[in-house]
Amino acid sequence: MAKFKPGYKKQSDGFMSSDNAPRRRYHDTVKSVSEAFLDDSDINARGRNGFTALQTIIWSNSVDSVGLAAELLRLGADPNIPCNEGWTPLHGAVKYGAVTLIQELLKHGAQINASQNEGRTPLLYAVEREQWDSVTILLQNGANANICSYSGRSPLSEVAGYTEKEYLLRQYGARR
Numbered sequence: 001m002a003k004f005k006p007g008y009k010k011q012s013d014g015f016m017s018s019d020n021a022p023r024r025r026y027h028d029t030v031k032s033v034s035e036a037f038l039d040d041s042d043i044n045a046r047g048r049n050g051f052t053a054l055q056t057i058i059w060s061n062s063v064d065s066v067g068l069a070a071e072l073l074r075l076g077a078d079p080n081i082p083c084n085e086g087w088t089p090l091h092g093a094v095k096y097g098a099v100t101l102i103q104e105l106l107k108h109g110a111q112i113n114a115s116q117n118e119g120r121t122p123l124l125y126a127v128e129r130e131q132w133d134s135v136t137i138l139l140q141n142g143a144n145a146n147i148c149s150y151s152g153r154s155p156l157s158e159v160a161g162y163t164e165k166e167y168l169l170r171q172y173g174a175r176r
Contacts, residue, residue: 043077050084052077058092058101066101079110086116094122094138097131102138112143119150127155127165135168145174 044052051059054077057068069089073079082088090110093101102122106112115121123143126134135155139145148154156174159165166174 043072043075044081046081046083050082052081052089054079054089055081055083055087055092058089058098059095061096061098066098066104069101070104073104073108079105079108080114082114082116086118088114088116088122090114090122091116091120091125094126094131094134095129097126097129097134099133099137102134106137106141112138112141113147115147115149119148120153121147123147124149124153124155124158127158127169132165132168139168139172143172145169145172146176148176 044054046052047056054069054072057065057072062068069077079089088110090102090105090112091114093105113121113123120128121143123135123138123145124147126132126138145155148157154174154176156166156169156176159169
């Protein structure tokens with residue numbers, strides 16, 4: 001079971017918030033993100049680690065991530081640009097079990113079977129992290145349950161012995 005710092009709690013969308021933390025005004029934040037990209041700035045520019053603004057927002061796991069990511073996607077951010085290690089924004093959303101963000105990325109064309117440098121797809125990553133709501137959303141949206149990592153790990157091999165989880169994957173065609 002995950003432990004959070006005192007005063008923090010996990011929200012239904014997978015993000016953490018603090019009852020004590022001062023909250024930025026959401027609309028002001030979205031407005032400033034929009035204004036930052038109204039000129040000729042490259043919304044898909046990458047930093048040293050290869051992260052774009054979209055990835056930075058998603059991997060930060062902040063309470064504003066869904067709204068900010070949606071605004072960047074609306075402004076044309078590419079949901080398929082991987083960082084230097086091959087992680088995509090969809091991998092980041094899966095890491096935190098952020099179902100709303102996963103759906104937003106898929107709506108904007110995120111490649112559901114993209115694999116990072118070790119061959120791990122968002123589905124395999126969700127299974128490894130036991131993010132079952134994310135697993136279900138990915139499967140319902142066409143994730144291939146048979147893609148293995150480069151080391152041969154598959155979603156099905158990760159749940160061996162867990163009948164309910166195996167059944168879920170087999171419902172969507174997992175065979176190995």
